[in-house]
Amino acid sequence: MHDFLNGLVVLLNYVIIPATTYGSQLALGALGVTLVYGILRFSNFAHGDTMAFGTMVTILFTWLFQSWGISLGPLPTALLAMPIGIVVTALFLLGTDRLVYRFYRKQKAAPVILVIVSMGVMFIMNGLVRFIIGTGEQNFDDGTRVIINPFAFKDATGLDQGLALRTTQVITVVTAVVVVAALFWFLNRTRSGKSMRAFSDNEDLALLSGINPERVVTITWILVAILTTVAGVLYGLDKSFKPFTYFQLLLPIFASAVVGGLGNPLGAIGGGFLVAYSEVAVTYAFKLVLKYWLPAGLQPSGLVQLMGTDYKYAVSFAILIIVLLFKPTGLFKGKSV
């Protein structure tokens, strides 16, 4: 029993807690990708950079608040700055839509043209973020670091392994749940939300019903600003902020959205967790867990690691390809525009 619990604590520390946190971040990111795909009908390559942009604005205001001596006590100040980050990002996205995307929407340009256009936006946002905050790593978490201290846990339970739970991990999961719940409430219960779903489902019929496409697009970009900024800030609090890392998040986020079924919000969440758990589980060395769980004679000599941690992108990618080959509309049935 003692061994089982020790093994469980190790598993929690290195697989379940990190994967759940990461999964929440990916799910929020994938929701944004899926919304853009469902409404504007293209894969937005600027998504990772939008996350970086929202996070950067939040960090700048966090620093400002810190210099004024404002804080949230045990919670990170970034949570206070996040709404400002969202507003600025929303304005930026709406401006981009007005200046760039709307022209192609009016022309009914092919999705692939919009993808290339989003590459241009990606360049600009990427440059802007690097220009303003630099390429370096930024840590901006100033709240209480831990909720469960591993040493205190060991003392209290008498186990060999200490459970570690950081504040940012709890904040990530709680915030993600709140945001996702609010988003689903919006999409399923409000007139505007339903009109978005209708537009995504059948654009022509939505127009026949008098739904204003420009209004739907505006709401979509605002939701994308919320989702990307929240996802980016949570990722940055949990790990750290670095523009290039955010750019690279594009791949697991796309994988999550596609695996779940592009255009399907529920699928984005499922996909996010599937990708996160697979990435962590495939690249984790299970030696320590198995040491506790297997009888003395069967204990492994190797690390019991399927792949090196650097190959985590390969995992998201492999899932992506397998799903696309066997179920092209995704596990949760997305749309194929």
Place this chain on the structure above:
Amino acid sequence: MPFLIGEAMTGGYGAADILHDCTIAVEKGEIAVIVGPNGAGKSTAMKAVFGMLKLRKGRVVLDGTDITDLSPQDRVAKGMAFVPQTQNIFTSMTVEENLEMGAFLRRDDIRTTMEQIYHLFPILRDKRRQAAGELSGGQRQQVAVGRALMTQPKLLMLDEPTAGVSPIVMDELFDRIIEVARTGISILMVEQNARQALEIADKGYVLVQGANRYTDTGEALLANPEVRKSFLGG
């Protein structure tokens, strides 16, 4: 002047005209049916009335107002409703949400209208929480008609509402359409099942190559031996 008239319409999608001086009209509360062989321009005539086609000549007048230059969306606001032949429902949304979306432009209480539609199509009440895409073909058509009726239109346009449904469902659907007309809504529809459609029609239009060939009451067209021989299979 009829309630709606598409008068001497000439036009097409590209350079070549599909419609040639074609006239379609409906009186208030009546049913008008457009029939004709494949490729006669039946759906095109309907689309022209709804503004989905640019006219080179002719005009469309609804209730005394010239609407020739209005977009389809603006025509919806003027009291026209259109049920496309395919992709005429929101498949991922529930039946009730489909009806709500039909009433998107309305700001007043839509519950009475919804009740009327559930009364007209009782099966939809039972399935109102189900995704519309999961319903059978006939039920989907009911959702499509219901969605269009939610705007409380004065004119309902149906593009081949019975395409791909069984004969029993077709009869049922025609009965409902008569009921709708009795509430004072004018109906304009394109039909492949010419004989059955003309049976319920107040007015029938037989189009050939984008032009009016025969125009008469449904009854008279059914009795006309020429029409029977050429278009109703004897």
Place this chain on the structure above:
Amino acid sequence: MNSTMKNVSLFVGVTILFGIAGFLQSWNVALDMLVVGLISAVTALGVNMQWGYAGLFNVGVMGFSALGGLAMVLVATPLRPAAWAAGGWLIPIGLAIGAAAIALAIAIWNRMPKGRTRGVVVVAVLIAGFVLYRAVFDPAVSAVEAINPSSGGNIGGLGLAWVLQHLGLSQETALELSVWAAWPVGGAIAAGAAWLVAKTALGLRSDYLAIATLGIAEIIITVLKNEDWLDRGVKNVIGLPRPWPVPLEVNLQQSHAFLALCQSWGLNPVTFSSITVKLGYVAIFLVILALVLTLAELALKSPWGRMMRAIRDNEDASEAMGKDVKRRHLQVFVLGAAVIGVAGAMMTTYSGQFVPTTYQPLRWTFLIWVMVIVGGSGNNWGAVLGGLLIWFLWVEVEPLGDMLMHLITDPMPSAWPLKAHLLNSTQHMRLMTMGLILLLVLRFSPRGLIPEK
């Protein structure tokens, strides 16, 4: 002005730009830009084949470039007999076991009747294959990587130089000649990878293909960063040979003939040696570019190219007319990747080292896309022009941005932290400029500078 005149004047314009850089900055800088510009033009030709001819959306250019670069390590470095003796030969066997397991699993999946048994058997084959592969592969890798890890630790070259040496050439010359082989081999490696990609991902819709290729490129780079036995990973492979007969600068500076020449013309030997070397690269790469361009143009104007474009413009109609769309797409994807691979190998040759961490998607994938779009999708001359012009701008935006920023910040007091920040961040302006150029071209001249005919 007819279109030929316009196109010629565009190329003249780009030449003038390089000339201005030569006069105002230095000929070394201008020639350096020209060499990389020529390489970029070859890469852009490859992307243009995939996108311009066939409408295939490949966002994994970086991966194919890097695989091309790998060829320099495998072909133009000395053989390491110790590594093979230590068990290096088990590495290909291990890889073959892995590949065989996957092939077997696919065969079983296709042959066996649908059902639970099939799933179980396939999974069992894959697991058994994986365990066996790791059992053979892991110890071999450890053995190879343990040999002289500070300067070696990899399997080294595959032996071409060794063969040439046994034919009586010096090691130096053997390696320099091998470089010429490394370019086509780079194309072949990239083509092989592209064939695998095409087999799995080409059936996908355009934006899925984009995401898939984006992922493949990341994975290729991850492999190159981590598989030390192959290319020393992040420890890099440095000191790669020059292509024969391009000399080293030091050798030139010690050559009496060269020094005498410098003296008679009144040139600085250090500067002139480096210019000579770059001129050598320009000459070789111009020949390669001309060759690739000629072949690309011939292909485009052949019935094959016309069919390709017909398929691109209407896939369904072409399929209905009995064209094997999938097969044509596979062909053009593999061909385009091969060209990208050749360019990747040329780039590694020019930089003289293979550094996996330098492969960043913005520079190696998305910048190439800017070249193709700005030059004119579907037009080979456009791709070449785009490659030269965009690379020029990519390099020159930095000093220009720096000048501009100095001008803007000049009135600010030097104590302001904003001033220092602005002056330090000018290098990121090139990203914004590229984005702006791409958006402006897409908006106002969507068919590019030299549109498809």
